Amino acid sequence: MTDSQSKPESLNPPPTAPRNLTGGGATRQMPLLPAMAIVKTPYFHVLGYSVAGEESVVQLPELNLVFDIGKCPRPVLSSDFCLLTHGHIDHSAGIVYYLSQRFFQGMAPGTVLCPAGIAEGLAGIFRAWAALEGKVPEHRLIPLNVGDEFEMRKGLVVRAFATRHSVPSVGYLILDRREKLRPDLSALNLPGHVLRDMRQRGEKITYTLDVPLAAYTGDTNMAQTLTQDGVREARVLITECTFFEPGHRRRAEAGRHLHLDDLIEALPQLRNELILITHVSRRTYLRWAAKVLAQAIPKTGNYPRVEFLMEHAQKLSVRPGKAATFTPPEPPEAIDAD
Ligand SMILES: [Zn+2]
Ligand SMILES: [Zn+2]
Numbered sequence: 001m002t003d004s005q006s007k008p009e010s011l012n013p014p015p016t017a018p019r020n021l022t023g024g025g026a027t028r029q030m031p032l033l034p035a036m037a038i039v040k041t042p043y044f045h046v047l048g049y050s051v052a053g054e055e056s057v058v059q060l061p062e063l064n065l066v067f068d069i070g071k072c073p074r075p076v077l078s079s080d081f082c083l084l085t086h087g088h089i090d091h092s093a094g095i096v097y098y099l100s101q102r103f104f105q106g107m108a109p110g111t112v113l114c115p116a117g118i119a120e121g122l123a124g125i126f127r128a129w130a131a132l133e134g135k136v137p138e139h140r141l142i143p144l145n146v147g148d149e150f151e152m153r154k155g156l157v158v159r160a161f162a163t164r165h166s167v168p169s170v171g172y173l174i175l176d177r178r179e180k181l182r183p184d185l186s187a188l189n190l191p192g193h194v195l196r197d198m199r200q201r202g203e204k205i206t207y208t209l210d211v212p213l214a215a216y217t218g219d220t221n222m223a224q225t226l227t228q229d230g231v232r233e234a235r236v237l238i239t240e241c242t243f244f245e246p247g248h249r250r251r252a253e254a255g256r257h258l259h260l261d262d263l264i265e266a267l268p269q270l271r272n273e274l275i276l277i278t279h280v281s282r283r284t285y286l287r288w289a290a291k292v293l294a295q296a297i298p299k300t301g302n303y304p305r306v307e308f309l310m311e312h313a314q315k316l317s318v319r320p321g322k323a324a325t326f327t328p329p330e331p332p333e334a335i336d337a338d
Helices: 074-078 095-104 116-133 183-188 192-200 223-227 246-254 260-269 286-296
Strands: 037-040 045-051 055-060 065-067 081-083 110-115 139-144 149-153 156-162 170-181 206-216 236-240 274-278 305-308
Touching: 045 236, 045 274, 055 074, 074 095, 095 110, 095 116, 110 116, 110 156, 116 139, 170 183, 223 236, 223 260, 260 286, 286 305
Parallel strands: 065 081, 081 110, 110 139, 206 236, 236 274, 274 305
Antiparallel strands: 037 045, 045 055, 055 065, 149 156, 156 170, 170 206
């Protein structure tokens, strides 16, 4: 039985009920806890929550990393590496809590990768919080410029790639890096001791093979973000796409975000197996956006599968009975800058 069914008729909101406390529209029921999405891929799970201006946090648990930290939902504490794309608060608010809780729980100090342009700002936040907390939790802060790489563990490398947003930003490409036997030597089927001798003589018998596993854009307004080397081939591409309304392309440009048209423009060049869309605004209804997306993808041609991360949000069963009623405030008309 729903909340409204359990009340006498006279207490139900009339059809002309105001949208919210300040007027207009009907009251909606929303759970107080945001429901995390879980997507299973052949390579890793993608766990996260992403709504423009509110919170973005996307964890790949098996790769021991989380892209952006949002408000630091509890599951993401388990990842040793936090890869911040930029400093907007919907992406980075939980960073001090992440470091502090890991210390509190007796976990290894967290490692934070970030665009070089925000490293000093982050260090300042850590220092400011230390004045309240008594100490800065142990951590590593790794600033990256576009093209820089960092090895998270043997064979798992992150590379920063270019994005364009209203503040310093980078995206992250995750590479599975393997040393493989040179194809010419492999064809000869040489015994192990011969290869060992060659190596001891200083001959290079292997080559490096990078398999791009995942790419995460964070916020960006550049369609070319998606078509960069590695990003377009990543098995799973996780990209923002904030605007879907046909007339909102200029608005997306002004807020430094992607419009669906940008994604569709890039699509023929993309070789990803799965594209997950994040950072949809709360005022965009996912079902409607999914229809618009389905219509926009050309009917012929071999395109990657495109889905919304938040389509995979887990249904929360709140006991006993029902979710709390919450009236969301009217979204501001201002252009999204986060
Ligand atoms: Zn954002
Ligand atoms: Zn932003």
